[in-house]
Amino acid sequence: MKYMISETIVYLIMAVIGVLSTIAVYMAIQERDLVKAVIYSAVQSSFYALLYYFLMAPDIVLVYLPVAVGLIPGVLLILISKTERWEKE
Amino acid sequence: MKLVELVLLVTLILSIALLLTFAYMYLTPTSEIRNLAVFYLVTTYNPQLPFYTVNSPEAVTAIVWDYRGLDTLFETAVFYLALIAALALARKLYVEATPEFNKGNEGLSVIVKTVTKITSPMIIAVGASIGLHGHLTPGGGFQGGATIAVAPMIIIIVFSVLYLLTKRVTTEKMLLLRSLGLIGIGLTTISAFIIGLTAGRTTYVFQNMPKFDAPLGLPDKLNGVLISGTLWFFNLFEMLAVASGFTMAFIVLMLVKKEG
Numbered sequence: 001m002k003y004m005i006s007e008t009i010v011y012l013i014m015a016v017i018g019v020l021s022t023i024a025v026y027m028a029i030q031e032r033d034l035v036k037a038v039i040y041s042a043v044q045s046s047f048y049a050l051l052y053y054f055l056m057a058p059d060i061v062l063v064y065l066p067v068a069v070g071l072i073p074g075v076l077l078i079l080i081s082k083t084e085r086w087e088k089e
Numbered sequence: 090m091k092l093v094e095l096v097l098l099v100t101l102i103l104s105i106a107l108l109l110t111f112a113y114m115y116l117t118p119t120s121e122i123r124n125l126a127v128f129y130l131v132t133t134y135n136p137q138l139p140f141y142t143v144n145s146p147e148a149v150t151a152i153v154w155d156y157r158g159l160d161t162l163f164e165t166a167v168f169y170l171a172l173i174a175a176l177a178l179a180r181k182l183y184v185e186a187t188p189e190f191n192k193g194n195e196g197l198s199v200i201v202k203t204v205t206k207i208t209s210p211m212i213i214a215v216g217a218s219i220g221l222h223g224h225l226t227p228g229g230g231f232q233g234g235a236t237i238a239v240a241p242m243i244i245i246i247v248f249s250v251l252y253l254l255t256k257r258v259t260t261e262k263m264l265l266l267r268s269l270g271l272i273g274i275g276l277t278t279i280s281a282f283i284i285g286l287t288a289g290r291t292t293y294v295f296q297n298m299p300k301f302d303a304p305l306g307l308p309d310k311l312n313g314v315l316i317s318g319t320l321w322f323f324n325l326f327e328m329l330a331v332a333s334g335f336t337m338a339f340i341v342l343m344l345v346k347k348e349g
């Protein structure tokens with residue numbers, strides 16, 4: 001029974017993280033300021049990294065964190081700096 | 090309007106999450122493991138099975154660079170082809186003369202610069218640790234290299250790309266490092282084969298530990314430290330190549346002239 005409760009707590013935490021990451025995706029799509037959208041996307045990536053950690057895949061966490069939180073937002077910020085910051089209607 | 094949408098979305102997701110949370114009772118993973126997984130778990134570090142084991146306690150790295158090493162080699166090749174394509178697209182669009190860099194005028198504020206100066210060596214140290222311990226703990230060459238590549242990217246954004254160039258981190262040097270990494274990966278794939286050639290015994294390309302019909306292989310320990318044969322060298326060279334490749338791509342991206 002105790003084992004079941006601890007398992008359920010892990011699944012609950014994963015469900016909450018999934019909800020939060022989906023909200024971050026929604027915010028990233030709705031945001032007109034592209035820099036903020038990139039930051040929301042990075043937040044979503046960190047939630048995904050946490051999910052991978054709870055799914056017991058530390059190797060994927062180690063790929064996901066530098067690539068999705070470090071490198072991709074960096075490249076996107078460089079690209080935004082070469083175009084316009086605000087999305088048009 | 091936006092608030093209503095958000096509330097609707099959250100309720101929808103919460104209900105799905107609730108369903109999933111309760112559905113787990115019917116989806117509980119059993120303690121039985123599939124035969125394939127049992128094979129990997131039993132053979133990944135098992136000195137009692139000398140012709141099957143990889144001598145690496147990290148099953149993921151063992152699978153990536155030993156059991157299915159050829160796959161990973163081609164993945165590496167795909168990554169480098171993509172980098173070469175990026176460089177080819179940007180060719181003749183950037184100038185790489187090392188210009189004089191006037192200190193203090195470029196980049197962000199002093200606070201950000203100081204924090205970057207402190208954290209970037211830490212990032213590189215963590216990346217090297219992830220890469221070089223790839224055969225012992227979760228991680229490996231690509232993970233370590235990608236982590237290291239974050240440091241030059243932060244430096245480019247905080248200090249400007251000219252700062253990196255005045256520190257003599259140029260695309261030519263990164264190309265040299267990347268080629269060194271690629272040559273290292275190539276030599277590591279045929280290292281067991283060369284050992285067999287010199288000793289006059291049967292060995293295979295991409296062989297790591299001794300096998301039944303090829304009793305010569307790479308040592309699992311070097312001076313008492315576990316290196317798991319080729320795995321450590323693969324991780325080292327992959328880390329070099331990935332870190333320098335990403336750095337080169339960032340420098341080229343930032344150097345491309347705005348007026349075209």
